Amino acid sequence: MPPLLEVDDLHMHFFTRDGIVKAVDGVSFSLEPRETLGVVGESGSGKSVTALSIMRLIPEPPGKVVKGDIRFRGDSILAMGEKEQRKLRGNRIAMIFQDPMTSLNPVYRIGKQIAEPLRIHKNMSRKDSWDAAVELLKQVGIPQAADRARSYPHEFSGGMRQRAMIAIALACGPDVLIADEPTTALDVTIQAQILELIQEIQARTESAIIMITHDLGVVADVADHVLVMYAGRAVEFGTADDVFYRPLHPYTWGLLESLPRHDVDEKGQLCPIKGQPPSLINLPQGCAFRPRCAYSQGVCTMERSGLVEITPGHFSACQFSGDSGFVEKACGFLSRER
């Protein structure tokens, strides 16, 4: 049986006046029901563009998929017509957007916005869909749901708006839920509530989740598998344990190392990754991370290596990841490693 969702060597480029922006330049992963994939990387690494490509929400032009495919239960989403895509979007594949302040329509009542996908995809009547919306609001933990469904977005707090967004995404019981930085705009205590809610819903509905975030703590909390992205490319992929305890790629090491330690009483200097992320128009030759990498060698300028399976299920795009001596020596700093 084909996987639930499969992204296969996706290249999404933007054709701008300044040149071709290679926002996503070769990303592959697949997703099964009940699985949570964490996608991490810095701003501009292509995380959100990958998500929007799956939803087909990238305007074309300027965007264009120049290579690769996205398949849902074996059917290519890219080959579908607009009508078929609409049947998937918001129905089988739903998305929670980053900013709960701007992604809700300010002039419609919350209840109506939650009912909208039900009216479109399930042909429910006004009345039935409204009742279902109230039920959904209850499920996402909004008290006095029947009254609050009549509120407008500005009457909700940030946490409540994010809950309403989740209710919209859940309305049709999607198979795949894409959460793009769902908690970045929220305070930590509210973030904890929302993450708990998402996990609870997943346990109930058996949907697959793609959790896009730059917060490694959030990934550690929810993800089964982790995809690390850098400059539009996947640099490491593996189970959460693999990526956190036995990371293979120098960029992943850099990310883990630059976090303030939460478990030591001595304060040392932080170890940032030096330099700046590269421009996506003008990527360095060879490995995109080379100019910032502490371990780069001549061979790194020559060619860019794709993801290679180093141990079963654990992939890295670094030339030297296969050399276990190198990996051991270089990431000896990681006391998280066992």
Place this chain on the structure above:
Amino acid sequence: MSTLLKVESLKKYFHVGQGLVTARFSKSVRAVDDISFSVEEGETLGLVGESGCGKSTTGRCINRLLEPTAGSIHFGEIDVRKLRAGKLKHYRRDVQFIFQDPYASLNPRMTFGEIVAEPLVIHRFGTKKDREERAKEMLKTVGLSPEHIHRYPHEFSGGQRQRVGIARALMLRPKMIICDEPVSALDVSIQAQIINLLEDLQEQFRLTYVFIAHDLAVVRHICDRVAVMYLGKIVELGGWKEVYNAPCHPYTQSLLSAVPVPDPEKQHERARIILRGDVPSPIDPPSGCRFHTRCPIAQFPICSDVEPPLDIVAGGQRAACHFAKPFPIPEDKM
């Protein structure tokens, strides 16, 4: 070490509602409501809390970007609230500000050189040539190249812009810098660069920092002492080790337990306290202890009737809770 900044019973209310006629009946947002703390010379005091707790307002009151409603602020021997015009300007030489958003806080029509030299222009230091020299030097100090003085902000990334914001704050050789969320708009790898820079500069220029942030891990790393704020009040204040390893106030405890740690196993094993509901409105804050509406250990009627004072508790820090008790988070659970 001597006390550099002493804040006592500081209050800042914002009036909501408009017009002369309605002013008498208007309500006020109690953004900061009677807080006291002091900052020693050379230390870093962290102000943490969720959005709307009053941490930024406190920072702005300290250098009089906002006029406090009540209370006193002393900077060394100076009574900050009494300063007028020229003297206030002079005071602000010593107390500089680094802003959160490196995109909004730099004028897009000025070059880096002009931005960094502007404090010198305002305070009438040196000739144009001297100022340019000092600007170049300062850009070098913060890790940029002196040639960058002719470049504009849009040519640079967030991290580089924040370096310019820091250079500008340092130009007048201040004694204290108020850093308002200086790294929260930056990516983690860049965030670490800026934190290291701030630490190096603190040593080099003998600076005192008031560090405002919502990211508890960053505050833990950079601060000597930490004040945790909730709805305009300080609920816990103490050395970072005490506050992080043995928090006494239930709000601090839940705040710390809510931060996900980048370690799957520990994250799954941790005991978590998840608070219910949202922060109440500061227009009409809850009576008694302001946290009682969300508190997991609140007892009635005492918590809803009597406001707990910020008293010294077991660990040596201060906490404002009737039932303050250490809640050590064991090392392996963190």
